[in-house]
Amino acid sequence: MTLLNxxxxxxxxxxxYAVLACGLSIMFGVxxxxxxxxxxxxxxxAYLTFVIVERAGVSAFVAFAIALPVMLVLGYLxxxxxxxxxxxxxxxxxxxxxxxxxxxxxxxxxxxxxxxVRSLGGSAGAFTTASWQLTSxxxxxxxxxxxxxxxxxxxxALQLFLSYTPAxxxxxxxxxxxxxxxxxxxxxxxxxxxxxxxxxxxxxxxGLFLAIRSVFEPTSGPTxxxxxxxxxxxxxxxxxWGTLVGGIALxxxxxxxxxxxxxxxxxxxxxxxxxxxxxxxxxxxxxxxxAR
Amino acid sequence: xxxxxWTRTSKLFTGATxxxxxxxxVVPLIFGPDIxxxxxxxxxxxxxxxxxxxxxGYGGLLSVGQQAFIGIGAYGTVFxxxxxxxxxxxxxxxxxxxxxxxxxxxxxxxxxRAAQFAIGMWVIAEVISILVRLDNNLGAGxxxxxxxxxxxxxxxxxxxxxxxxxxxxxxxxAAMFFLLRSPxxxxxxxxxxxxxxxxxxxxxxxxxxRLLFVLAGxxxxxxxxxxxxxxxxxxxxxxxxxxxxxxxxxxxxxxGLGTFEGPILGAILLFAIQTTFTQGGPxxxxxxxxxxxxxxxxxxxxxxxxxxxxxxxxxxxxGYRVVSPEKKSEASA
Numbered sequence: 001m002t003l004l005n006x007x008x009x010x011x012x013x014x015x016x017y018a019v020l021a022c023g024l025s026i027m028f029g030v031x032x033x034x035x036x037x038x039x040x041x042x043x044x045x046a047y048l049t050f051v052i053v054e055r056a057g058v059s060a061f062v063a064f065a066i067a068l069p070v071m072l073v074l075g076y077l078x079x080x081x082x083x084x085x086x087x088x089x090x091x092x093x094x095x096x097x098x099x100x101x102x103x104x105x106x107x108x109x110x111x112x113x114x115x116x117v118r119s120l121g122g123s124a125g126a127f128t129t130a131s132w133q134l135t136s137x138x139x140x141x142x143x144x145x146x147x148x149x150x151x152x153x154x155x156x157a158l159q160l161f162l163s164y165t166p167a168x169x170x171x172x173x174x175x176x177x178x179x180x181x182x183x184x185x186x187x188x189x190x191x192x193x194x195x196x197x198x199x200x201x202x203x204x205x206x207g208l209f210l211a212i213r214s215v216f217e218p219t220s221g222p223t224x225x226x227x228x229x230x231x232x233x234x235x236x237x238x239x240x241w242g243t244l245v246g247g248i249a250l251x252x253x254x255x256x257x258x259x260x261x262x263x264x265x266x267x268x269x270x271x272x273x274x275x276x277x278x279x280x281x282x283x284x285x286x287x288x289x290x291a292r
Numbered sequence: 293x294x295x296x297x298w299t300r301t302s303k304l305f306t307g308a309t310x311x312x313x314x315x316x317x318v319v320p321l322i323f324g325p326d327i328x329x330x331x332x333x334x335x336x337x338x339x340x341x342x343x344x345x346x347x348x349g350y351g352g353l354l355s356v357g358q359q360a361f362i363g364i365g366a367y368g369t370v371f372x373x374x375x376x377x378x379x380x381x382x383x384x385x386x387x388x389x390x391x392x393x394x395x396x397x398x399x400x401x402x403x404x405r406a407a408q409f410a411i412g413m414w415v416i417a418e419v420i421s422i423l424v425r426l427d428n429n430l431g432a433g434x435x436x437x438x439x440x441x442x443x444x445x446x447x448x449x450x451x452x453x454x455x456x457x458x459x460x461x462x463x464x465x466a467a468m469f470f471l472l473r474s475p476x477x478x479x480x481x482x483x484x485x486x487x488x489x490x491x492x493x494x495x496x497x498x499x500x501x502r503l504l505f506v507l508a509g510x511x512x513x514x515x516x517x518x519x520x521x522x523x524x525x526x527x528x529x530x531x532x533x534x535x536x537x538x539x540x541x542x543x544x545x546x547x548g549l550g551t552f553e554g555p556i557l558g559a560i561l562l563f564a565i566q567t568t569f570t571q572g573g574p575x576x577x578x579x580x581x582x583x584x585x586x587x588x589x590x591x592x593x594x595x596x597x598x599x600x601x602x603x604x605x606x607x608x609x610x611g612y613r614v615v616s617p618e619k620k621s622e623a624s625a
Binding site for chain 1: 348537575584586
């Protein structure tokens with residue numbers, strides 16, 4: 001039963017990683033860049049929600065509904081100011097620029113909110129601690145179920161967007177070949193800005209779950225980035241549904257690792273990631289594979 | 293038309309650099325332990341910047357995980373000293389260990405590209421950090437001190453450590469200097485300028501990158517060795533911190549990516565900033581991050597790259613310049 005519990009917990013944890021990784025996967029798929037500030041943007045979303053909860057006294061989910069459009073706009077602005085510029089300057093520049101941005105966000109959060117550890121668990125309602133007791137030893141947590149359902153909705157909605165809406169077709173066309181897309185009149189800059197806006201908004205969903213599931217602090221970002229990137233790589237870079245699978249594989253590795261020894265949790269995830277990289281010999285397939 | 297390597301300026305400056313190195317050697321005889329310790333820190337920064345630049349500037353390898361080698365060097369020193377080796381011998385052994393570890397690691401890491409390499413190295417550093425935390429003999433998560441150093445009087449200890457730092461820095465900078473001037477160096481600079489073009493001209497890109505990776509492994513290991521000798525206490529949280537990568541990126545980007553002189557300039561700048569804002573604190577890090585990002589976007593070859601371009605100035609002769617009879621123009625090799 002402990003093993004079954006661990007597997008279910010691993011799937012829930014993995015769904016959380018998949019949500020966190022989704023934006024990273026989108027940005028890599030569309031622009032071929034990895035945003036090293038991705039984790040910090042997720043944490044920024046959590047802080048924004050936290051502020052609204054404190055000021056307005058509303059539940060975390062209501063506060064997040066207000067924070068989400070702000071994060072969308074922030075993502076859009078991020079693309080038109082920093083990322084757009086860095087894209088033109090070669091392979092390493094986006095990494096360098098977003099690494100600098102990551103340090104800036106972390107330390108601004110540190111200035112604004114002190115290094116204290118926060119959580120949104122208390123303001124998300126009683127159901128965060130609720131669970132369905134199936135047998136005496138086995139139960140399913142309501143929050144875990146919610147994260148899994150949201151993960152499937154997020155990935156499903158993205159799939160529908162990319163497959164059935166003109167904006168989605170344009171995004172896929174730009175991802176395949178930006179120059180050819182420009183030739184038929186697509187403004188790739190606008191597409192990139194939209195993709196980043198969506199990516200940052202989904203990152204903040206991840207930030208919300210981080211804040212409700214456990215605790216967060218100004219320096220939580222880099223760890224979230226590593227887990228998100230691991231999920232993307234394990235699932236296959238550029239594959240959207242692969243990221244969901246990769247997230248769940250990472251979550252399972254961590255909870256099963258913790259079964260051996262509490263300190264093996266994160267280590268097991270890292271080792272799975274390195275093993276996948278080794279198996280692919282790094283080159284890998286770097287094309288955006290979106291199921292039609 | 294002739295091709296020129298040395299100029300008056302570069303002769304003067306290379307001579308002056310040698311003179312500075314010699315002059316630095318007498319620092320511990322003149323100044324107190326406080327200044328000696330600070331200058332040791334400066335030398336560590338120079339060494340780290342030069343090594344990160346070797347990777348990113350010449351190999352196109354952006355690593356966010358060089359703290360892995362800093363940690364191996366630092367913990368290796370504690371480990372060998374614990375086995376009964378004299379602390380300074382332990383420092384040499386730990387440097388060799390870090391370099392040796394980088395060889396098998398390169399087989400794996402160099403297959404990765406761009407972000408995969410950057411974050412892959414970061415994860416490797418995290419894994420090593422977790423393994424150290426699991427080992428009680430290395431102080432687990434709480435840290436460990438290099439108490440064997442206490443057999444030396446503080447003044448002598450500081451002086452020895454400083455000389456060791458000076459020796460390592462000169463050694464690795466000289467290695468870079470002669471490497472870049474050798475026929476191999478021409479291929480490295482070609483990779484820096486355009487990797488695909490270099491490959492199509494027959495440059496063995498993979499083996500060149502391996503050389504840089506191992507050199508940086510040795511160099512960052514040496515820096516880690518010096519960190520523990522200078523502070524006498526280490527903990528996994530700080531020695532494996534990604535902050536080291538942040539410092540290296542700042543120094544190299546501001547100083548000048550892919551130039552020989554730039555990282556040294558960047559290290560001096562960071563040292564000056566650290567000495568001025570002794571409290572450190574978040575605003576100082578906001579400034580560092582923002583400056584690094586700005587340089588990446590606006591001035592990708594840093595201050596030194598801009599100076600070189602503007603004035604055609606080259607202080608260390610690691611390239612060639614073409615001098616036409618009528619008009620002095622220059623081109624980098």
